Amino acid sequence: MKISVQTSDFDVSNELAIMRSSNPAIGAVVNFVGLVRDRNDGQTVSAMELEHYPGMTEKSLQAIAEQAQQRWNLLDVLIIHRVGVLQPKDQIVMVAAASAHRGEAFAACEFMMDYLKTEAPFWKKETTPEGERWVDARESDSVAKHKWNASSSELQK
Structure with a gap:
């Protein structure tokens, strides 16, 4: 398991190569990379x-990864999230299972x-022609999270 909150960019190919080589039982690696729009x-x-919030954020990401490992038979997980000032097209986050x-x-x-x-303590501020503004959480993200509550009861059957 790798959890990282960092200012520096990450190399997706390198991270996936490390993950693939970690266990010969791995038959599938799925990843998501989020970018600044x-x-x-x-x-x-x-x-x-x-x-x-340093310390709290890493613990939150660790808890998310551990929940995933409890729900599914995973051989490795990775969460990398960047902080600091980013430009459009910059990578923000990488999640892999x-x-x-x-x-x-x-x-x-x-x-x-x-x-x-929905759960990780990150705050986003955008710079627009009208000035800076904080980004509110999206209702669609909460809806997406809640579908897993129903899914957990299905997984226990």
Whole structure:
């Protein structure tokens, strides 16, 4: 398991190569990479600043990864999240799950991303032509997270 909150960029190919080589039982690796968009809510975005609460943020990401491992038979997980000032097209986050079969890896990757968007203590401030503004949580992220509550009862059957 790798959990990292960092200012520096990450190399997706390198991270996936490390994950793939960690266990010969891995048959599937699913990953998601989130990028800074140049538009949000109809406005041009020239930069995004991500702030976090050191220590608390890493514990939150660790808990999300552990929940995924409890729900699915995963062989490895990875969450990298950047902080600081980022520009459009910059990588913000990478989430990956490795398992013997693709179904578990897909589900775990989506679960981790849904929980990260709603549970991890990050604050985003965008720079627009009208000035700086804090980004509010999206209702769609909460809806996505809540589907896993129903899914957990299905998994226990």
